[in-house]
Amino acid sequence: MISRMDRLPTTEAAVAACRAIADEYAREMEVTHDIGADQTSRRTAAGVGVTIDPDGSLPHEAFVEFGGSPRVTVRLYPEDDALIAVEGVECPDIPRDDVPAFLRSVFGRLAYVKARRFPPGYFLVVPLPGDRTHKEYMPLISLSPWLSSRVR
Incomplete structure (x- = not known):
């Protein structure tokens, strides 16, 4: 089990953490990997056939999709951040x-x-360790049945 104190230095380590959570909560999980500057979403300026960054590194991005309810997807970026969507509500950065x-x-x-x-x-309010929360605004129209069941 990965605790909150463990660092996830690479995209692959974050994918492994997602796999552990999928097992813990009995969820199916699909992963798509994009490797190389010409494949990752934030490297649109990479030239044709250019796969490495100017510093020689090979960027790795992954898209994780969990089965079941709620629908959750995670896009792990090479820049040490992620975009998580819960029932279509995007939580960036x-x-x-x-x-x-x-x-x-x-x-x-x-x-x-x-x-x-x-x-x-x-x-959408997601409690995090250390008395922190992540809050994301949602328009009135976007309440799915799962989100509606979580209203306080």
């Missing part, structure tokens, strides 16, 4: 080291939706 804790909060039913009266709207 999650530090790669926080990905396991974020997933445990979602799959462990700690994440919830906070309703706001004025102006009307909702926030």
Whole structure:
């Protein structure tokens, strides 16, 4: 088990952490790897046939999709951050080291939706270790059945 104190120095280490969480919560998981500057999403300026960065490194990006409800996807970027989507609600710029804790909060039913009266709207709130939370605004239209069941 990977604790919150463990660093995830590479994309492959983060994928391994996601696999452990998928096993822990009995979820199916599919992974797609993009390796090389010409394949990763943030390296669109890479020339044709250029696979390494100017510093000689080979960037590695992964897209992880979990089965079951809620629908969760994780895009792990080479720059030590991730984009996590929960039921279509995108949570950008999650530090790669926080990905396991974020997933445990979602799959462990700690994440919830906070309703706001004025102006009307909702926030997906995901508790993280150390009294931190990640909050993401959601428009009124985007409430899936899973998100609706988590409203507080």
